[in-house]
Amino acid sequence: MAKDKRYNAIKELIERGGITDFNKIFDIMPPSTMARHLGINYNNFTKRQADCSRFTVKEIMKMAELIGVEDTLIASLLIKATKAQYNKKARSIKG
Numbered sequence: 001m002a003k004d005k006r007y008n009a010i011k012e013l014i015e016r017g018g019i020t021d022f023n024k025i026f027d028i029m030p031p032s033t034m035a036r037h038l039g040i041n042y043n044n045f046t047k048r049q050a051d052c053s054r055f056t057v058k059e060i061m062k063m064a065e066l067i068g069v070e071d072t073l074i075a076s077l078l079i080k081a082t083k084a085q086y087n088k089k090a091r092s093i094k095g
Contacts, residue, residue, distance in 0.1 A: 003066075004033065011068045014077075022052060022081040038062050052081040 006029045013019040013028075026034070026049075035045035038059055048054040055063075055078055064071035 004029070004037070006033075007067050014067070014069055014073060019077075020080075022077040023049065025077075034063070034066075037066055050085075052078045052085060 010019065010025055010028055013024075019025060031045055031049060032042050035042045038045070039062075040048070040059065048059075060074050060078060061071045064074040067074070
């Protein structure tokens with residue numbers, strides 16, 4: 001399978017600081033395409049997007065490989081997204 005050129009755009013944006021939010025990746029790459037490349041069912045992928053703590057280390061490593069960046073960069077984006085999701089839930093509970 002030839003590498004999708006959109007991964008190069010994502011890589012450049014991550015490295016330049018243009019993507020600091022995990023879900024901004026999907027402004028460039030449709031979730032369905034990334035799910036297929038990761039070998040994850042689309043519905044399961046969207047559940048992981050909604051709760052980023054559900055991504056496995058193996059999936060993080062594969063995502064980083066597809067994009068061409070260090071896995072720690074993807075992990076960092078996912079940790080940041082998980083914290084934001086957790087804070088959003090906490091605020092809505094305190095509401």
